[in-house]
Amino acid sequence: MNETFRHKIIQFCLAALLLSPTVSAQLLETERMTWVEIKDALQKGKTTVLVFNGGIEQRGPQNVTGGHNLIARYTAIEIAKKLGNALVAPTIPFSPNRADPNLPGTIGLSTALFASLNEEVTEQLIKNGFKTVVLMGDHGGGQKELKTIAEKLTAKYQEEGTRVLYCDDVYNKANNEFFEWLDKNGYPPGTHASIPDTSEMLYIGGDSGWVRKELIATALGDAPRKPGEAPNANEKRVRNGISGDARRSTPELGKRFLDLKVDLAVKQIRSLSAASR
DSSP states (O other): OOHHHHHHHHHHHHHHHHHOTTSGGGGTBGGGSOHHHHHHHHHTTOOEEEEEEOOBOOBTTTBOTTHHHHHHHHHHHHHHHHHSSEEEOOOBOOEEOOOOTTSTTOBEEOHHHHHHHHHHHHHHHHHHTOSEEEEEESSSTTHHHHHHHHHHHHHHHGGGTOEEEEOOIIIIIHHHHHHHHHHHTTOOOBOTTSHHHHHHHHHHHTTSSSBOGGGGGGOBOOOOOOTTOOOOTTSOOOOSSOSBBOTTOOHHHHHHHHHHHHHHHHHHHHHHHHHTO
16 A cells, blocks of 8 residues: 555544544543533543643644644543543643734733643542543643642642642653654754644644645745854744744654653653552
């Protein structure tokens, strides 16, 4: 079978997995389960629940604004599969951010509202019967708040045998390791809407249109350069929402990054869970 054709089939099946309400992922996501199914899962040992925060923000001309949510949902499902004892709460779709009329599309929350929302969602999940709630975020803003909430609610509920964990490796450590790998392998520097998130969306979305593939060839913005590095005079930099250079984005790089996120998160969640027993 032609490799390109085989890849398209894989992406089509993945898109169907993410969008179909009748697939097996349904029994990992609480919003796609009945209360009877959730209760049954709890009684069978799925007492861990993952709360992944996404976000709505501009992601350059080439990526749809819901990228954080799409990435968060996919990653949470894959983490739950590997953990074996976890369900996935609905993705929280907004992050600490501010709208910009020059780059419309962002819908942000204040850090105070973001923190209150996560705290209340977490307590609701505890009341539903979950014994371990794991807080994660796909956006840089809000990481501090998630850590604080985990510490506060663990102190409040630990005597009941309940704990709230903050998994930061899925964001901080994964980003650091992947950026380091890109640098060592000759890829250009970049953060927001550059190679990492554009590649993730290419892998998850396939031909869904989440990435405007015809725009990747020109997906170059104001890049954060290495310390002391002068800008390339031959490359025109524009304020288009891209922090870096996304032109070498590929589904293969997206898979590498997502696999890293999942593996690091599973390892940290298991370690934190064991330490809190």
